[in-house]
Amino acid sequence: MEDLAGYTVAILSDRRRHDLATLLEATSARTINVQAVRSVAQPVAEAVAVATRACVTRPVHEVIVSSGLGLRAWLRVVQQIGHLDALIDRMAHARLLARDGHAADTLRDLGLSQIWATASATTEDLFRYLLAQPMTGRRVVAQIESEPQREYCEALRRDGATVVEVITNRFLPPLRIDILRRLCGVIIRRQVDAVALTGATVTENLLRQAEADGVLDEVLNALTADVVPACLGHLAAEPLRAFGLSPYVANGPALPDLVKVLANQLPEWSLQLDVQGHRVEIRSRAVVIGHQVIPVQPGPISVLRALARRPGWVLSPAEIRAAAPSWADVDDHAVEMAVSRLRRAFDGTPLDGVDLIQTVMKRGYRLAA
Known part of the structure; x- marks a missing residue:
């Protein structure tokens, strides 16, 4: 399996912890x-x-039922609009695919018997399938x-x-916009x-929040040049x-397909010297x-990235601060301290003793690479 040590991936989903995190952390x-x-x-x-x-x-030809609860919510609407008998008739002539026993039992309650399920x-x-x-x-x-099911x-x-x-669920913005x-x-x-x-809504919510905060251009610039935008499917990519x-789109909407996209693209996007x-x-x-993976704090990494470009x-x-978004509001002393921490980070590494970040008196710094 591809080693992605040192990379950080933000996962946007409808869960506090997504299954994709487990695959990536592996x-x-x-x-x-x-x-x-x-x-x-x-449902709406x-x-x-x-x-x-x-x-x-x-x-x-095919009917997929994700849950008994969702199917019951659907049937309540169907009964209100007077199409219950017509829907059952269509289902009776289709292959019925139920996620689990509960979903299958709900179909049986409608008088349907030929139902497929997965282990x-x-x-x-x-x-x-x-x-x-x-x-x-x-x-x-x-x-x-x-939303992944929509993909x-x-x-x-x-x-x-x-x-x-x-669609028997509503996809809404998170309660906490922070x-x-x-x-x-x-x-x-x-x-x-x-x-x-x-999914499409997570992408839309991210862009909507960026626009509300007045940073949409900055977010789009980052996703164009430095941060890999990887989507589970075409719906998530459309916004x-x-x-x-x-954006990069997985070959299929399965999570391993998205991991493969990230494993292929992350090395292509990283700065290499x-x-x-x-x-x-x-x-x-x-x-x-x-x-060898050497952890480095975000501030010094921003300075290193500016020099490496x-x-x-x-x-x-001043030029380093302008090139590093996280350093826009700091002074020259902070840049000097970041350079010092960078040099110490390479102690005990193959670059120990190499004058990688050179100080040019009264002018600034350069990367000897």
């Missing part, structure tokens, strides 16, 4: 989990009614409860299926190497594409020399 990456959207089990009745009418107008009891496995088959011309109805629906469409999404506000600051200061976006960005035959790579929270050039403290 590669030695550091993760920041941000609950960027609230998923509330309360009008949207469910529209989706139901689309279900009953034509034959259905893992995950909706994602149901989608993967369909994606492994030819889907051109197939008509799929999916009762879904999360699976989009993947089915790209495989040629017609998909009707019956979470996204702090994340915007972290992105602008380049204190993460990548942002992993798991960034609307601003002219080209050759110092006296040693390969040096600058990451958000560390410097890697060969295969123009190796051999002398930069004044």
Whole structure:
């Protein structure tokens, strides 16, 4: 497995800790989990009614049920608009795929008996089962409860299926906006190497908060030049594409696919130097020399990154501050102290004794690389 030690990835999802964090931490990456959207089990009745009418107008080949609770919420709306018998008739002629026993029992309560389920009891496995088959011309109805499930629906469409999404949850902004506000600051200061976006609403909420705080341009600039924007699917990528960005999209909406994208792109985006035959790579929270990972504080890393962008050039403290967003409000003494900490960070490393960061009297500093 790819070693991502020294990299930091911010994960935006509907959970306080996402399963993606476990996969990334297995590669030695550091993760920041941000609950960027609230998923509330309360459907929008009008949207469910529209989706139901689309279900009953034509034959259905596949029906995916994510939960018994969600199915019951759907059926309440269906009963109100008078389409219950028509929906049951369509389901009776379709292949029924239920996430777990509870979802299957809810279908049986409707008089339906031929029901498929997975041993893992995950909706994602149901989608993967369909994606492994030819889907051109197939008509799929999916009762879904999360944004990653919407990415699976989009993947089915790209495989040629017609998909009707019956969304039984609402996707709302987080209760605490300071979470996204702090994340915007972290992105602008380049204190993460990548942002992993798991759905369209999390991307929209991030951009909306950045715009409200007046830092949208700074966030977009970071995601263009220094911080890898990686998306679970095309829906999550679309809000960034609307601003002219080209985010990376996983080949499939499964989490290992997103890990693969990050493992491929993070080394491509990091600053890399050759110092006296040693390969040096600058990451958000560390410097890697060969295969040795040296943790470095965010402030000194910002100064090192500013110097590394123009190796051999002398930069004044004012130019370093201008090039490092996190140093815009500090004085020359803070830059001097950061340089001192940088030099000490390389003690006991292959660069010990190398005059990597040189002081040019009355002018500033340069990186000898």
